[in-house]
Amino acid sequence: MKFIPELAGLRGLAATMVFVAHAAIDGFLPKFIANTYGKLGLICFFILSGYLIAQVYLYKTFNKENSKNYLLARLARIAPVYLLVILASFVISNFIYPDFHYDFTDKTKFLLSLLFINTPYEPWTIPVEVQFYFCFLLFWYLYSSEKINRRLLYIAPIFLLLPSFGYMYLYHKVPHVMPSFSIFFFLGVYISLLHQKGYFEKLTAKTPLFVSLIFLFILAIGMPLLRRKLGVYITVTWYDPLLILTACIPFILIITKPGHFFILKLKPIIFMSEISYGFYLIHRPLMKIATEHFGTTPLIGITLLVICILLSWISFKFIEVPARKFIEARLKQPVTA
Numbered sequence: 613m614k615f616i617p618e619l620a621g622l623r624g625l626a627a628t629m630v631f632v633a634h635a636a637i638d639g640f641l642p643k644f645i646a647n648t649y650g651k652l653g654l655i656c657f658f659i660l661s662g663y664l665i666a667q668v669y670l671y672k673t674f675n676k677e678n679s680k681n682y683l684l685a686r687l688a689r690i691a692p693v694y695l696l697v698i699l700a701s702f703v704i705s706n707f708i709y710p711d712f713h714y715d716f717t718d719k720t721k722f723l724l725s726l727l728f729i730n731t732p733y734e735p736w737t738i739p740v741e742v743q744f745y746f747c748f749l750l751f752w753y754l755y756s757s758e759k760i761n762r763r764l765l766y767i768a769p770i771f772l773l774l775p776s777f778g779y780m781y782l783y784h785k786v787p788h789v790m791p792s793f794s795i796f797f798f799l800g801v802y803i804s805l806l807h808q809k810g811y812f813e814k815l816t817a818k819t820p821l822f823v824s825l826i827f828l829f830i831l832a833i834g835m836p837l838l839r840r841k842l843g844v845y846i847t848v849t850w851y852d853p854l855l856i857l858t859a860c861i862p863f864i865l866i867i868t869k870p871g872h873f874f875i876l877k878l879k880p881i882i883f884m885s886e887i888s889y890g891f892y893l894i895h896r897p898l899m900k901i902a903t904e905h906f907g908t909t910p911l912i913g914i915t916l917l918v919i920c921i922l923l924s925w926i927s928f929k930f931i932e933v934p935a936r937k938f939i940e941a942r943l944k945q946p947v948t949a
Contacts (some may be wrong), residue, residue, distance in 0.1 A: 662800025
């Protein structure tokens with residue numbers, strides 16, 4: 613797979629968007645920014661995950677060795693930092709700081725989190741991601757099978773969504789389980805398939821630079837601003853078509869016209885991409901501590917951001933990178949996505 617640094621930049625941008633949304637919820641920024649903005653950042657993460665995994669694995673032969681390496685590589689990519697955060701949160705909430713945001717005084721919550729079944733608070737996306745890994749393994753097997761009509765696989769996310777829609781109808785909220793978000797992961801997979809066949813190159817061949825930059829602006833800044841000014845809403849749920857298009861169109865343009873998105877290659881954005889995983893996991897409890905004990909002044913907000921970045925860099929440097937190198941040495945292949 614050809615490395616596209618602009619996609620790394622997109623990951624850094626998405627992490628920043630989630631931080632901004634939570635900062636707005638907690639009072640550091642205007643409240644209107646939070647509306648759908650955090651969802652948009654996570655949708656970008658999910659699409660990116662599905663796309664990269666498909667690019668790396670879907671075109672390889674499905675066999676025991678490749679599937680084992682796939683699962684080990686994926687789990688090694690996310691498990692060390694996640695488990696460390698869950699274990700640290702258990703100790704902190706039970707023995708040090710009872711008001712800690714990641715409250716694991718409930719032992720059932722703690723066990724479900726350790727087993728990647730369901731996690732409360734912001735880390736809920738990690739079990740969802742792990743569940744997608746196993747779902748993709750089945751998709752990969754079926755896609756490789758000559759007995760299966762591949763076109764049938766394109767409607768798989770619809771069937772996966774049905775249980776979540778039933779839950780939404782009964783309880784009026786989206787359950788934080790993989791079927792609820794399968795549409796976003798598989799959008800990434802299908803974008804990979806179509807990209808591999810060259811469909812997007814034809815579609816975007818004559819797209820000028822300014823159009824790409826407009827879509828990047830709408831993704832990065834314009835979504836909350838335009839929605840506030842124009843009152844443009846189809847639905848306020850995760851499945852708002854405008855929300856999905858806002859994530860998908862820039863994504864497609866990035867993989868076909870990466871040169872248009874030179875902004876995403878800037879060193880600060882690439883740096884945010886590198887530390888994005890740890891940054892995502894640790895920023896909210898620190899934000900909660902800041903708001904409860906120090907207030908929401910601009911100075912506190914800037915200090916909080918610096919502390920989150922520093923701790924995320926430490927996590928990246930001393931946990932994520934060593935874990936990745938260890939598994940790469942065992943698998944004799946790079947751990948990507």
